[in-house]
Amino acid sequence: MKTAVLGPAERTDALRRMAERELDVLVVGGGVVGAGTALDAATRGLSTGLLEARDWASGTSSRSSKLIHGGLRYLEMLDFALVREALKERGLLLGRLAPHLVKPVPFLYPLQHRGWERLYAGSGVALYDAMSVSSGHGRGLPVHRHLSRSKALRVAPALRKDALVGALQYYDAQMDDARFVSALVRTAAGYGAQCANRARVTGVLREGERVVGVTVDDLESDDGNGGFRSLEIRAKQVVNATGVWTDDTQGMIAERGQFHVRASKGIHLVVPKDRIHSSTGLILRTEKSVLFVIPWGRHWIIGTTDTSWDLDKAHPAASSADIDYLLEHVNSVLAVPLTRDDVEGVYAGLRPLLAGESEATSKLSREHTVAHPVPGLVVIAGGKYTTYRVMAKDAVDAAVHGLDVRVAKCCTEEVPLAGAEGYHALWNARARIAARAGLHVARVEHLLNRHGSLTEEVLELIENRPDLGEPLAGADDYLRAEIVYACSHEGARHLEDVLTRRTRISIETFDRGTRSARECAELMAGVLGWDQKQIDREVEHYEKRVEAERESQLQPDDQTADAARLGAPDTVPL
Template identity: 55%
Template sequence: MSVSGAASRLTPATRRASLDALRASVTEPLDVLVVGGGVTGAGITLDAVSRGLTTAVVEGQDWASGTSSRSSKLVHGGLRYLQMLDFHLVKEALTERDLLINKLAPHLVKPVSFLYPLEHKVWERAYVGAGVALYDGLATLAPGKRAMPWHRHLTRTGMEKLFPDLRHDAAVGALRYWDASVDDARLVLTLVRTAAEYGAHAATRTQVVELTTSPSGRVDGAVLEDLETGERFPVKARHVINATGVWTEETEALAGSDGGLRVLASKGIHIVVPRERIRGSVGLILQTEKSVLFVIPWSRYWVIGTTDTPWEQELTHPVATAADIDYVLDHANAVLADPLTRDDIIGTWAGLRPLLQPGTKEGTNSAKVSREHTVASPTPGLTVIAGGKLTTYRVMAEDAVDFALGAEARTRPSVTAQTPLLGAVGLDAQRNWARRHARTYGWDRAMLDHLFHRYGSLVGDLVALCEAQPDLAKPLEHAPAYLRAEIAYAVDAEGVLHLEDLLLHRTRLNYEVRDRGLAALEEISRIAADRLGWDESRRIDEVASYTARAEAEAAAELEPDDASAERTRLAAADVAPLKPLGR
C-alpha cells in the first residue's frame, strides 16, 4: 500500500469510527491493543499494523502530550554512552538516526552540528577527539549511505567564527560534530497517521481504566472511558501492550498483578530564547555536574537544556520552577560572552523521563532487557515496555511486538525499517514545486523550509487548502511563523479535539512566543470553530481554558520548588481530566 495520506486523516469522525471498532472487538477481538500515544506507543502501533495485525492505540490525553513532546528534540547516538563503553547502544542509536534521515523521515529529522568546547590544548583534544572519532566510526558501520559529515577539529579562531558569542576564555578550541534534531510531537503524530493509513484505529482522550482477564487469568482486553463523553465500554484483544512511560506502574496495577517494571520520573526542563540573542550558527554541548547541557539552534530561536531532578508530584503537568530556570541560565552563562537574563526567555517546557529501575517486580514472568529499555510480561496477555529514548523508538517498538507475539513473530517479522513515514514519499517531487508555490502565495524561503520540515510531501495538502480558500495562505496575524492553512489542516487531518491541542502539539506556540500564543487565540479559535462546528459558547470556553492554562504555567515558573509550582499550575482545570488510577 502506498502512503498517500488520504486514509491517515485524523478527525473527530475518524475518532468516533475508531471507538466503534473498539466496541466491536467484543465479538471479534483485536490482535493488539496499544495503551499510550507517545513515541513508543505510536511506534508499536505502526510496527504491529504493518505486520498485518488488527491494531488499535488509545491515549488518555492528546498525542505526544507527555514526555514525547517535551524532550530535547534531538535524534542522536548519545556521546555520554561512549564514556560508559556501551558501544552497542551507541551504534544502535546512530543506525536509527541515519535510517530516519536517509529513508524513514527525511523531512522531520534534520542534521545539526555542535561544538564541544575544549579547555586544554593537548590531552583533552586527544581524549575527546578519540571519542568523537569512535562515535563517527560507529555511525559509518550503519547500513546505507553515511548521513552526516565527519567531525572536525577547530582552533579558537575557527570556533569563534562559528559561535562568536562563546566567551573568549571559555575554550582554547573545539570539536565540531553532527547529530540531528526533530520536532518530537510531529514525529509522534506522523507515526500515528502512518499507522492509520495502514489500518490502525486511533483515539485520543480515551483512557484505559481497567484491564480485564479471561477465566484462565490471561489479560484479554480493557475497559475504556471516552473522556469526552464519560462513556465506558469493554474492548477485547489477543495482546495488550502497555507503553505509558511514567504512568507504567499505574497501568500495570490495573491487571491486578504484583509483577511488572519499576519506573521513576525525572524532570528535565528547557528554556527558549530568540535566535538573535545569541550569535552563533551551530549548537553547543556542555558537561555540567548533574547533566549534559545543550544549546540547540532551532528555527527562530535557541533551545537550552536540560536538567535532571527527581519528580514526586502528579505526573500530568510538570513545570519549570524558578530554581530550574536559574540553573540552566547559570550554566549557559558560564560560557556565553553576553550573559542571558530572565527577560530574554520567551518560553519554557518541562518533561518527565521514565527512568527504568534495575530488575523487575516479583511475579514478572519474563523480560527482555537492553541497556536503555526493558520489555516484560507481568501477567499473560500483557506486555510492558519502559525506558529507552526517542531516537530508538523503532527498535523498542519491534522488541515489544516481537515479545508479545512470541513464536508468531518469526512468521510476522517487523517491516518498519523499510516503511517510510507519511510525508517522506514524493518529497523531492513536491520540492520541485516550491518556487511555483512561493510565487503564487508570496511565501519566502524561510516559510517554505518551515512547511517542508513539518509536512514533507504533504505540503501539497496545504496548497490544496489555499487553492480552495485563498485567505488560508496568509500567516497568522499574531503568530506569522505559521500559516492560517496550518491551523485548518491540523483540524482537518491531525486529530484536533481542543484548542490546546493546536497551541501545544500541532504548533509550538505555547513556548516559542512570549505570550504563549494568547494574542493569536482569537484568530486560531475562529478557524478551528468554523471547521469543527463549535458554536460561540464552545469557542469562548476553549479560549478561556487555554488562557487559564497559559497563565497558570507562567505563574508556576515563578515558584521556588516543585511542590509550590505544582499547586500553582493545577489551579487551571484540564479540558478532559484523566481519571485517577493510583499506583
C-alpha cells in the first residue's frame, strides 16, 4: 500500500470522484469511529467515501484523555466483556497496528486504607492484567506491582506523605488522539477511500423509503454568489458516525431514531512537567468517577470531569467551576498544590453516551450500538475510543448486510496504520538519521513518535528547504517542517487545524499558541495558496478563539461559559 497524501488537490479530487459515481459505502463523520469505518470498508474492497463537516477529529476524538485502556473502573461495574474487548484492542494497537502512536504509560494508584483496600484494589488490577494476557495481545506491558508508602514516594515524590499508606502501580497506554485519527484517514485513503474534510452534509437523498445518498456543501469553495458549492453524493449504504451529533443528523431523515445519544462533558488541564515531581502517572478516586494525571511529553494532563452537557456541541466550554473541581481533587494528594497560574492549557470534550434510564452521565453505557433505522442507512453510536475498530467492524457488517452481496470479512486486525511499517527499525537507527539530517536525536525521536516511518517525508521537506529544520517560534518542540507537512500531507486547511490538532501548541504553551500563530499561518500560506489578507484573517480568527476560551474559563457555570465561548466565530461559518 502506498501512503496517501491528503493535500488540497487530493481533497478536491476526492470530492469530484465521490460525486461522479455511486459508492458502496459513504461514511459521515470524521472522528475515530468514522475514520475507522472508512478503513474497514475500504479494506474489504468496497468503494468508500468519508466526509467531515469540520476537520478530522475536530469533535470528541481530539479532546479525550488520550488513553488507550481497558477501563479499569468498568471492572468494578462488572462489565467484563467491555474490558476484555478493550484490552485486546489495546494490545493490538501497541504491538501491531500503531506502535509509533500508542505507547505504554505507568499509573500509580495511592491506597488510603490499610488491609482491605490493598486486597480489593489489588484483586481488580490482577484481574485486569490476567484479562489482558488471556486476550492474546497483552504480553507487551509489565504486570502490576504492590508498593509500600516509601517506595511509592520514591517514584512519585510529589505526593503528600499523609495521602497514602501504600500504592499499586499498573500499566495502560496513551496516544495523541487527533494524530491517531489523521493516520487512520490516511490509511483509509491509501486503500482507496475518498476522504474530504470541511465538507458538510446538508441533507439526505431518498428514493421512497430508502436513503440513497446525501447533499454536501464544500466549505472550501465559492459558488460565485457568496455561498458554497453544493454537490450530491450517492451511495448504496450511508453510515452515520457523527458521535454526539447523532440525534441531529438522524433528524435529516425525519425518522425517530432507535436510540438517543447524550453528551457528557469532560475537561482536562495541562500543566508543565516540573509542577508535579513524579516518574509515573497517577489515578485517583473521586466521589463521581476517577481522576487521571497523565504524562504528556514535557507536560501533564489532568482530567477529567463527567457532567451532562446540552449546549453548543462544536465548542464545549470549560467553566471556572470545572477547573476548580480538578485542581481541588488533584491538590488533595499533592505536597505542593497547583494554582491557576500553573495551568498552560484547558480543553473540553464531549463523550457520546447511549441514553439509558439513569440521569447520571457517569452511569450511562460506554457500550456501542448499531442500528439500521431505514433501508440504506446505518447508525453507529456510543462506545469508547479504544474500541473504535470493533465499532467500525460492526458498522460495516451492518452495511454489508444491506448491500445483499458477498463481501470479504473484516481484516483491520492485520492492517497497520500509516507510519507503523518500519517504525521499530527507524527507531533503532534514530542516531544515524539525526546525523544525516543535521538534527539533534531528540528531534528525530519526536518526529518518529508522531509520524512513524513517514518521518522520512518530513525530513525530505527539510532537505529541500533547510529553514524548515528550525523550531517554530514560541513552540520549540515543533519544527517548521511539521507545519508545512500538516497542510501538504495531513489535510489541514486552517490555522486552527494545525495549532490544535496536527500539533498540540494550543494546549502546550501558556500563550495558547498566539505567539506561533503568524509564523505558522505564513508557512501554511505557501501550500494552501493564501494571500496576505487570508493570513491576517486566519490569525485574527485564532486569536479571537483563544480570547473567547480564556473568557469562558472565568465564568461560574456552563451557561455563561458557553455564551463566552460562542463569542468567537468559526473560521468557516457553519
